[in-house]
Structures are given as C-alpha cells and as structure tokens.
Amino acid sequence: MVSQKKPSGAMRNSRGGAVAKRKTRTDRDGDLVMDPTARTRAGGGVSKGGKAGASTGRDKTKGARATTRGADFEKKIISHIGGAPVRTRHAQSKGLEELRVTGHKNSKAASNSDGGMSSLIMWLEKKATMKSKRPVKIKKSRSEGDELIISVPGEDVAHVLRLDGYVFAGTNIKIERASAQDLNPAVSKETTIAMLKGVLARRYDVDSKLLDLSALGVDPDLKAAQIFDSRTTTSKFFPALMKVLDQQFKSPAEKNDAIISVSLANNELTSVSAVTTLAQTLPQLKNLDLSNNAFKDLAAIEAWRRKFPKLDHLIVSGNPLEQAEPEYAVKLLAWYPKLRLLNTVQVRSDQDAESGRRVTDIPFPIRSPNFQDEGQIAENFLRTFFAGYDADRATLAQHYYDEQSEFSLAVNTAAPRDPSTAHETAPQEWDLYIKRSRNLKKITQLPARQSRLCRGAQAIHESWSSLPTTRHPDLATQPQKWLIECQSQPGVPDPTGASPAGVDGFLVTVHGEFDEIDVSTGQVKKTRSFDRTFILGPGGPTGVRVVSDMTTVRAYGGFAAFEPDHNETQVPTEAGVPVLPQGLTPEIAEQMLIELQKQTSMTVQYAKDCLEQVQWDFDRALQAFAAVRANLPADAFVQVA
Template structure:
C-alpha cells in the first residue's frame, strides 16, 4: 500500500475516509472527498438493537457488506456497463432546488411572471428559518417551474419553506432529482451506477445501509463524483431519490432499512446529507462517528427528526470536547434515544415512553404550542433576557417604526392565596399613569396617547418602567405558561403579499421581580400576561408587530400545574377513553402534531389515534398504509 501524507488540518484523515483534497479548500461546508484516502471505518457498535452496523476491514478500506439478496435482486437487471466517467466542472459550491407552483400565484400577473417577488419571498422566509441572511445566487425558469441555486449549507433552510403560501398559493420546493445529477453520461447509466452503490452497501440481514467512507467507493471514484462541488452537492439527494424508488411503499422501506452509517465522511454539517431525514425518517440506529462536527450546530438540522432513534454514535468528532453537555442535549432532541456511543443513557422503559410530540420547547406550556423551526422559542429566550438587561438594544433588534406596544394594570386580579401580601399605598405608581386599561380609559384621545408606536417610543415607555428580573426559562420552567399558534394575515414588510403572511401569536403568563437599581434587591414580585404578534422582518428575521403587556398582583403559578387525573373507565358522549398516563392535554397535542404531519382533519386524526390506542408512531404507519384510500374530505382543504 502506498503511504499517503495527511492533509493539513484534518487530524482524522489518518483514520481513513473522506478527507479534504490538498489542492482545494471547501468553501461551502460540502462533503470534500479524497479518492485516494483509505479508511478503517466505524459503525454502530454492538449492543444496539437488531440492525446495528457491522465492523470494518482495517487493511483494505471501507468494508463492503454482503450483498442483500432481496435488495440486489431488485437492482440486478439495472446494473451493468462500463465505469461511469464525468466531465470536469468548475467548483461552484451551489445546490440547485426546484420551485413549483408559483405560476398559480397572484404575483404571476406581474410583468416578470412573479419571479422577482418569488425570489425575495424565498430569501426572506429562508432567512427567518436560519436567523441569518440567505441569498439566492442564481435562478432560471424551466417551464412552469423555477430552478434556484443557493450555497449548499443554506439549501436546508430554503427547503423548510416547502408548502408555505406565496401570494395565495402553496409552493413546492425539492432538491434536484437523480436525473439532474450531471455525470456526463446518460441518465440511465447514472441511475444504474447509483443502484450499484446501494446494492453493494446494503446488508439485508442487519438491515444496514452502510454509507460510510464514500470517498473510497470504487463506482463513485470512477465517476469522479467528488471532484466537483457541483456534483458533490447533488449526489446525496440523487442517491436518496433512487433509494426511495426501489420500494413500493414507505412501510416496506422502513422495514427494510433500520440502520444507516455515515461514519468517516469528514462531514462538518449534515446539510449535504439532510435528505436522509426525509427518506428514512424511521431510523433506529444512526452512526455519525469519525466526522468533523465541531459542535451540535452541525447536527441541528436533524433536531427532532428520527422519532424512533434508539442508538446514536457521534464519537470521534470535535464536538465531544467542544460541548461537554452534548449528551444531555441529544437526549432532549431524541426522546426515545436509549444508547449514545454504545453507552445506555435511558432505561428501556423510559425510552419506550418517549414521545416526539412531548418534546416541546418549554417543559411547562399550554395545550397549544405550534412552533416552526424554533422561531418562537428562540425569540422568547432572547426577548426576556434582553428586557431584563438591555431594553434599548432589544427595542432596536425586534421593533421597527410600525411596531405597537401598550401595557395596562389589572389591580383587581386575584392574589396568591397561599401567601400573605403586603399592600402599600401607591404600589402601582410606576404603572398607573400610562396604563391603557380599556375598561377604565374610555376616551379616544387618552387611549391613543397610551399606545406607543415605533422602536424609539417603545424604548422610552420601557425606560419609565421599573427594572425587572424574570425567572430563568431553563431552571424555573414551572413559573411559566406559554402558548403559540400560527397567525395569518400579518402585514408583509416586502409588500409582495397584499393579504399578508403567516406569523405567530404568542401568549405568556408568568411573573417577575421588580429590582432596586442601586442595590439590586427585590422590591416586589408581580405576575404578568404578555401577548406578541410576530411577523417576518428586522435584522433578526423576526419583528414584533404588536406587544401587549398586562401587569397584576402576584398570583402564584399553581394554576399552571397540570392536574393529575385518573383515566375514565367509561367514555362520556364524544369523549375518548385515554390510556393510563395520557392526559387530555397531551392527547390534544398528539392530534395537532398528526394533523401537521398528515394534513388530515381533526376528526380523522383523532380517529386514527384511537384505532392504534394513541400510539403516535403506529398512527403515522397506519396513515401511510391507507393514505391512498382516504376520501378527499379526510384532508384539510386549501382555502
């Protein structure tokens, strides 16, 4: 074997696998694969569930698993011919996405067919998802579709806009298909090559798809797939497309493949391979070992994905040293995770009870919390920390000249009956002069004068209020009650949608301490209610459209605690019998989540869950099995 010099800065390249080319720097975070590298592999270690990946040949590179007879039989008639070659193309680092449906929008009547408005809308929406500016580098019309090119690491955020409403119509966004992978030969030869890769790397006995060390795969080396970032960015979506086409149903696919290894691929982010979560969402074992994840942000795109994940391996990545608490975070992301890096982190019973729908942003929340991309969660964590420490910066960050703020005092609110309260004269002096209690302020001029519009006016109003300290959301969640739901018709700052865009309506109930600025001591504890309407815009991609604060006497938080009730033996009229341990609040969340994932109506979602005894995973499987036979009225009809 010819010895090879390690590429600079790639400490793990010595272990083999996919390493950066010595003559090229990856600017976009894509897979950068060295066709000359060798690997010792890795894999899901023994001790996991059936279907864990096997070991590797330490002397001959990545182990090629025995061909799965059933899988190979499906592919045998399609594989053959000489090695596939590809044209050399300049490195672009862009990924192409197909956008469908915009021709049916109201913007299609524009002089350019609505293309410019679509691009602006996509950039705004994607930026809101990523919390940083996303730019579309290229676009071109292709029939009634448009193909847009974005940096590979940003593609995942644009894809999250799939299904959103643009100018009155739903937009579909998907990655380039296998037919779009330009290898310089016929489409049939390219697909046959990809089928050959899948056949050699699938083990029917262990149900493992071994995608480790792809840089040394003979077919991919021959095709020079990883010699160009253009083909690199399209390779994995194309591979997943071909994989998906080999199965008649999703249930058959999930039964055939329970484990995937992506070890030794020098991945810095899951962005290049993110389509795995869409193609194989029911994975049980996942191996991400010996890659280059610096911290958990590289894996965050898969947060709350893989609801059945039982065993995850991330050993051999820099994140182990960068984030000492990574294990706790991964356990929060994956409620059913039992094994992490071959170590048991949950008991079998705890893992069995884990439900994806209960993994909500806050431990204490109302029955209705419909967040998307953690937009509401991140806003709330940032907002209350900023309100307590730097109100001027907070106002500039989230408020603009069209934002409204008002507060009111409710002096008649009930107080906490478990504690004695010292009431003193003038205890509301800080608030009462500017209070906009519409039950008491009936004159229009007085009402208008108490409504603050614009970031500067809002900051001035905040400055007149006492300094505060709110309970920490992470360590004192029992002191909060938070609800969030989608809010249509929020004004569009770009003007592209005359009927408005979707935002969020957030309602918070909690408490805060009033502080003495000179001493930092607590002067008074009060309760509050706050309602936000959020929309797109601003430097953070999120702007506060309306902010209403109600301040009241301290009422405690006992009302936030869920009641512990025994399940009914017999159902009342129209009320389902719930399994032991399942509260009506959780059942409602399950219905909402099933609706979100299937687009079924409330009644059909409830019926589906009842038929499988409220097992959420079985409900998804049942839906997939009967979807083709459901009537049209089983689904929510677009307006």
Template sequence: MVARHTAPRAAPRGPAATRRAAIKADRDGDLTMGLPVKGRAGVGKGTGPPTGPRIDGANKPGRGGILDTLVQRAILRQASGTRDVAMREERAGSARGGLVELRVTGWNKSKASGDADGGVSSLIRWLEKKASSRLGSRVRNVKIKKSQVEGTDLIVKVAPDDAVGLLRMNGFGWAGVNVTVERLGGPVESFSVVSSDAEKTKAMLRGVLERRYDHEAKFLNLSELAQDEELKSQHIFDLKSTASKFFPAMMRVLELSFDKPEERDAAVTSVSLANNDLVDLAAVTTLSQTLPKLQNLDLSNNKFEKLEHLHNWRRRFVNLQHLILTGNPLEQNDSNYHKDVIGWYPNLRQLNGIQVRTDEEIAKKARTTDLPFPIRSPLFKDEGGIAEQFVRIYFAGFDNDRVALASHYYDEQSEFSYAVNTQAPRDPNSTQRSEPGEWESYLKSSRNLKKIQQLPARQARKYRGTQAVADAIAMLPLTRHPDLASEARKWMVEAKMVPGVPDPTGASPGGVDGFLITVHGEFEELNLSGQPSKKRSFDRSFVLGPGGVAGVRIVSDMLTLRSYGGTQAFEPENFDAWTEPSTILPVAEPAVPGLPAGLSIAEAEQTVAQLMQQTGMTLSYAKDCLDQVGWNYLGAVEAFGKVRGSLPAEAFVLPTA
C-alpha cells in the first residue's frame, strides 16, 4: 500500500478517469441532489450535460413533477412485476415493412464540411454507429439503406425498426454542431403505445440514460444532472420529494434495460457522478445495487466533508479499480482519508489518479487472504485476513486457554449458547457406539429450542457478558480440534460480510459491517488425563463486529454439538482441485428462499442495511418489512411510515450505553 504523498504519479486509467477532462466542473452550481430547495435545485452554473435527443412533450412539465409519489410508486410496482414493454424498440412506419424517410439538418456547417463530399459519408457512418449503440442486450445494427443530399438537408431511408433509434439522436452533437433528425411526412407511428404516466416516465428516464451512455467506453456519465435540459423541464429537482425518488427510479429503468445482471455489468463498467453537489450518498446509494461490479467511479467536485458520508459504499464495489474523490472538502478535512478508502476496496489500483496498488500486489493479496488456510471454500469472503486470523486463534484458544479466549474476544454485549442435537445422523463408517449418558455433561445447559419450551429456561441457557461466557465455556469438556493446516479435509469454513451489526460505540445507529462465520467440523473430547475419549461433530456460527481488545469482538456465538457424522457431507470429490488456487472457478450464490427472482443475497443485504439506516429498525424487523412488500424499497419505507407508531421498542436499534 502506498501513501499519497510518496506514491508515484501515473496517468489516470479507465473511462471514469480519462474522461474527467471532458466534464466541466460545476464549482459554484446549486444542485443538491439529496436536499433540493425550491428555486435553487436544477439551476447550477455548469455547461450542461452531453447533447442528445429530446423526447416529444419533454418541455411540458407534469403535475407536481414527473416523479410525484403516485407515479414513482407506479414505476417501481410495474417494473418489479412485469418486463419493460415500453422500453422495447417501437416500430416506425408501416407494420408490413417499407422504408421510412428521415431528414437530417444542421450538419452542413460541421468541422467535416471540408471533406470531398462535404462530410456526408462521415455523418452517415456516425449516425449508424450511434443509433446502434444502445443500452440493453437487444442492440440493433442500424443501417441506412439509401441517402441523398437536397440543399442543406440529408434525406435517408431506413427500415422501420431502425427509424426510432435514429430519431432519438435528434439534438446530438456531431463534429462541432447539433444535428436535427426528423421524419418526413409526420410523426412516427408506434405500435407500442405508451398509455400511462409511469410508462412515459420510464421512457423519459431511458432517454436520459441513453444520451449519457458511451457504448465504446462502457461509460455512463451522470455528472451535472441538474443541468440536464430534459430533467429541468420535468422539474425533477424542484422538490425534495421528487429528487429523492429520481435516482432509484432511473436505476430501476437501467436494470430493466438488460435481460441479465451479467449483461448489465459488462455493458457499464464506469460511472461519473461528478459535479452533483452530493453531501452524502443517500440520494444515489442504489448505484451499488444496480452496478455492484463497477470498475471505475468518479465522485469528484461534490460536497463530501467526512469519510462517514461515503460509508454506504464502503466495501460495496468489490471490483473497483479507479476512484476519483478530488474537489471534495474531505481532502482538506481528513488528510489520511485515503488509507481507509484503499482498505475498503481490495482491487483498487488508482485513487485520484495516483497508483496505490500494483497488479502484483493485488494478486498476492488474493492468494493470501481470499483463499485462507489450505481450505478453499468458494463461500469464504475475507477482508484483510480478519476472518482467517479469527478462526486460527479462536479454536487454538478454545482447546488451550478458554479464560484468556473469553477476555480476548467477548465483551459485555456478547452472547453465547450451545445446543445438543441427539437426532443428527451418525457416520455410517464409524465404529463408535452410543453409550448411556454420553451427553450428560452437556444437557444441563443445552439450549435446544425444540426441547426447551419454557421462556425462563431458554433465557437461563443464553449467556451474556465476558464472565458469563467464560464460565459457560469453561464448564464444557476439554477438546482437541484437528490442525487447520495438516487436516484441512476435516473442516468446512465459510465467511461473508454482513451489514447491520450493532455498533458498541453508538456512532452508527443503523449498525456497521461485520462477518458471519460458519464452521463445520469435528473434535476429540478429552478426559481428565488429557486422553481422547469421544469424537464429536459440531457446527458453530459466529457474528463478528469491530471493537474489543483484539479489534474484533464476538457479537453472537452459537454452537451445535452432535454425534460424529463424518466429513462426507462437505468434502469435495476432487480435494486437490478444491484447494488449488489456480483451478478455483467462481460459484454463483444459491437462490435464497423468500427472495424475489433475480435479487442476489448481496443486493438483499444492501437493501436491508439501507432500510435499517433510514428507519432505525433492527435487522429482523427491516427484513420482515421488505418481505411484506416484495422487497420494494420505497414500498417498505412507505409501509414503515404507516405503522411506525405501533411498533414496539424492540423493533428499533438503541445506541449502546
């Protein structure tokens, strides 16, 4: 890791960095996407967005702005329930196919007018190329069939399906001039009628996205949004109610433009949100859900004052390579902010145009932390080796010094419980036999909820606080776990980052990022003389959060004990391939019961965390709220507002004293 003041300077790489020069800074603009004010928002002094087409009727403001509450609700309701019919290509001209005539004007005074043909050939190639570069997987190769020059007009003939793509280029800039594209003989006939305000809104948002999308660079330019003429005409930023719903709605339209998330990730690798007067990420946080594999991100010339204002995207873009934060007050307020930012993004190569990691350093980090121990579980996601170090230290301490272990990892808010599962299947190859009383030393404090029905008994078997946990684990029989290095086949260790872990300092009411670590394995139970007497299997789930003397504390520890069941259930068929880093293939996360189709676990976690932060609800209540509305975020916020007064105190995260 290289500090900024010593790092060698390198030319910015990637579209988000290289295109910065083309984005004029709105240094005294008035856009505040998160907190717009009537009469100010949308009146910035920037030079405006990239030129592009104008949607018919765009200059006619809708009642109360196009994204008033009812329309916004309709957008997301329709978007989540059906495919994006209105976003399909509309056919122009006869349904039976004849060519459609279009007139192109305003081109004759371009920089290409000095060409032998006055720039006509260059113009036609440009029209075909730009009309073919579209968002989504249904990209058409637009072809102009015939063309002729009539005075200052260029008359072109195209297939009906290509006409709409060309007409959307009305107002685009080419070779120093803006060209006009219109149909000869009247408006384009459409066989996909836009019949509702929600569909019109989606069509408008789709137009904004396409005007700002560079197909070749895979770059989506969302800078200076307040200067976009289309958005200004719709009064998007006049009111806080419309501005707060605008970006989530636009991200939803972007999602619906593609059949699969993989296609969306491949089509958009770079995004700029520069010059938007952002004071935090509240208004744009859904970008991390829509484009989780973004590689280049430009946040320059906004109003981020503290590192906390960027926490919503902490560790969210796992593939991020280039990040730009220049022109924010954060640079003056926190001279060491870059150290934290570099730690958030394990694949970050450049920060503000300065190289902070080499490809070799990233490859080495992946080998040493992402694939811990000899165990290569595809569900093991680590950050800085935290999970790996915890597993190594914890089980060694559990076998040798439980009192020291308790003071090292548990605090007064930590909880521990264990349960004996006497019905679990045994290893069919085991020669051990059941013996009377073999669970006698465990059953007194076992918290098996299938057998313990009374609330006082359940509460008595949950241990809270350092001393209580230390006493509980000290009463358990002595153990010896297999060596992690030499007996890797006897372990299955999974880890993933989870949001919403309680913050012991109370600084983050919505919780902080932590780890969920699940361990499956076995141990030998030792007698008083230290000799093995019984082999057991176990499953253990830890929730880790920041804090404690070790920098990591155990929030929750649940242990399940069972008769020895062998390792066949989690041992791969080809162990060598499983443990060899060069042969590991990415494994898709399995579908989770209860989540809508297409919603990944990572996206669900981010949505829950966002709702917790906005409402102050606990993890379980936030998830239940989203379940009830089909994981529609805005619907969950609305539902929360209706029942907030009737929720019990336990539904909310309370700052720790």
C-alpha cells in the first residue's frame, strides 16, 4: 500500500490519457439509464495537462475544437493511426451472422455455474442439425446481460431461427437477428449506424485517446432517437455502439492503440451487465472511469473481475460501494494486478505495477512443490507416461492400466486464461472433449456421471482414442512448464487381495500444458492447459499400476504462476520472514494476517508487526490495535480516496 497526497483535479495518467470525475443527478430507471440533466464537458474529461474543469487556454482550445467533432469517426481514427481508409471487420466476418437468444435465464439450466450457456449452445446445435440434416456449429458466442449472442454461418441461420419458441430446459426461448437496426425498427440500418458513428465521433478525443461515454443521456443524437425511452432500446444500445466501434478498425492492435481510456461516469449504472461488451471490444484499456454511478457493491462489477489485464487507473468514487464495502480497495487491487492508481490515489508503485505485483502479497516465502518419491518410482512413471501418451496410447494403456483402473475427463471452460493472451478471442472449440466431460458441476444426473467414468484398460484406450493427438513439453528441457507434486498415499487397493486394508502408493498431481497436433501436417492447432491427478499402486508389468486417473482440460493459462517471483515473494530471513511460535503453521499465520488486515484496514507490514508483538495471538492483536489506533500514522492504513 502506498500513501500519497491526493492530487487535485483530473486523474492524471503518465502512461497516456486521464479520466476525470463527474457529477450526476440520480433517477430511478434501469441499468443503463442516462440522466438527461447531467452535465459533461465537451473535451471528454481527459487532458494532458491542467486540472479538470479549470479554465485554461488549452481548455478553451478544446472547447472550440469540440464544435467540430461531428466529422466522420472513421476519418478521425485514420488521422490518428495514419494510412489508408480502414477495412471494417464486418467485411472480414461476412460469412457469419449474429443471432440474439433470450428467455434462457428462466430455464432449469440457469442454475449451472455458467448460467446454462454451454448447455444452451449444445442444445441449439443439436436441434438445428436435426432441422438441416447436416452438422450446424455455433462459431462464436458471448453473453450480454440476459441475452446470448451467437454467430452462425449464413447457410445455417434459417435452421437456427426455426427454433424460435422451442422449449429449452422447461422454458420457451426467443431467437432473432441481432443488428444495430434493432434499436429502432422504424429507422433504416444505415441511418442507425450513421447516428452511432456520430455519437462516437463527438465523444472521441484523438490527443488523449479517450472515448468519453459519460452522461449519455444528454447526447443530442441519442435523445432525438429516444434510445433511453424504453428498456428494450436501452438494453440494445451499448452492444450496438460497441459493434459499430469495432468495425472502424482493421485490427485489434490498431483499436487498442487508438483508445486507452474510457469514461462511463454519470450513467446511473446499477451493474455492468448493460455495458459488459466493453471488455470484449476494448480488452486492453488502461484507464476506466466508473464514478458517480449506482454500484451498491463489488458484485455489481464482478463480470469485469478478470478483464482489463492492463488496467492502470480505475475510478469508482461516488458509488454506494464505497460505504457498503470498506475493504473494496484491497479486493480491486487483487482483481487488477497492474492497477497503479485508484480514485486518483497511487496504491501501487510504478515498479510493482509494471511487474503485476499484488500489494496484498503475504510476507511468507512460497514453498517449493512437495515431491516425496521413493526409488524414483513416481519420477520414472511420469517421464514414461507423457511420452507414451503422445506417441502410443494403446501400448501405454496396457502398460499401466488394468481392469480395475479408472479414468475420467472434465472440461473447465471457466478457467482464467493466460493474461498475456487476454486479447485473443478465438473460440476454444471444445467439441472433441465435451461429449466425454465428467465435470460434476455440470453433470448432475447419476446415470450420466456413471457413463462418463471409464473403467478398464480397453475402455480407457477407447476414450483416449477419441481425443486429439497431443505433444507435451519435454520434462528434461522445459521443466518450467510443469508443476508436479507427489506424496505417499496409504490404503491403495491391493490387486492381489493379500492386504485387505490396502497398501502404500503415491498421489501425484501434475499441472502443465500440451499442444493439439494436426496429424496430416504435424502443425500445432491449439495449446491448452491441463491438470492431472494420478493414484499409483503396485502391480502391472512394470510394478506400477494406475488406480485412478482424473484429468481436467482448460484454456491455456500459461505457466507464469509456476515460477515464484523471488523479488516479490521470497523474503530473506534477515529481511523479516515471520518467526512463528511453536505449533503455529505458516498457513494459519497467513490466514490470521489476512483477517487482521480485513478487520483493521492496516497495511501488510503493520498487521504483521502487530501480530508479532503479541506472539501471534489474534485476540490480543485486536486489543492492541484498538489501544493504539488513534496514535497510528496515516501510512499504517490502506489509503483510498
């Protein structure tokens, strides 16, 4: 935690652009209801110098320039980027059409961890395939509030639209075409798009790279189009705006370079559900202003928790969450590892923000993986297993598995992806895995669970044969891409029956990655991450048999988490690694430290010092804090605006 004097005026951002705070008047409409009386500056609230609202010469210049911002938005982007007129992405994805699916939120599947989205997509593909007599695939999908937007090849659109009104998981669903024209069916598509381009043009500042979407209720074009007069047009407005914005760029790189700051201040947002497409359209944002809205708690912006990996400055002041969740600053810092400024206050040093260090890191050294092997049994098994899985699965199955061995596969579609590839939006294409997935969070019926558990070497090999050809990193030359732990496991079933209570074996957990290989070309099609848990026991041709093999496949998450950052987590003993009383484990001490921070709002260092002074007695630490609280300096506490 870094305590600094709060700067006056606009939120200053040394990395390009700034976002200023604004005021608004509260009204009682929906999620994205704009206050028509709210005020906004023509400059968009981002300046390279000066204070927000100050009447400087530069501000006057900006005010004059604002009157000319009705020029075509595409030309502005061209002048900023340079080069020839841009080729819209719409032309590139000409073969796909977007459809809007609603009503599924009332289905029985809505209680699933993903809101029933994966089940709905599978159902749509299955039913549409029955209609067309050939496979129908949904190429892309995204959630926008209560709607599911799917991208379908043009030749399959009619078959999917025929499912409109069908019953999915106990409820009727509605399917319709999604386009900017939906904002007002009485207005032509071209007119609607031109209106949205005009809004973007007047609210984009080339110099500061800011897209100012604050107080949208006062925008003359939106008022004239009566966008916020009904909930229907309100809910469709922002996705349509983002789609038009996306089409002005020929590549994501140009788009991310042109817009690094966005303001959504003064819009009376109660959650980000109505504007969630901002994260898909501008994933590399550095500055985001959410001030003066109606977010009651952090749950209102939970949908953006793992978004915006490069976020440098966030403003949430003027929202009820400041009072409802006193510890919101600590949570936001954990959500955004590169966040440097919160509500104009620097809460993480430039160096820590650059490295993505969390200010809530616990001052305990990270423990190395625990690998308790005996006679290199587990080590030799791992080296043989993954090489064999890539080269000859049939032989591998006969080598280590018998008729009592069990194998199960689960797909985790919600696992976080590698932050360095957060801008990639290519579909994950789980078709080859989903049919055999035994994810118990999604598969709730006992017969389905039992049918997806493979038992016996032959059944296991058949399951493996249906999965893509793989190539794992070499354990000897690329150990950094693996995280492996091993420990003894008593009570493993004895296949001979000589030991009814079981025998000693090993529990081995493996985290890593693999490439899916195109057999015809030998090229890599996709890289994925996986987690695999083995229980090994005696038996088999080599003396080792796999009793249980549980595998989880997920989107590629990278391997940065496998390597401790010694600069941020490994603290030399002389530098202050806590000396704990006998019987107190580091795990319990860490939890005590976190809880003391939560209850007192003290920084990590002060909370640690407090616990050490009372020999890590938590109740005494609270009493000591209460006794000296009035005398503690300001830098003893987490600083928030």
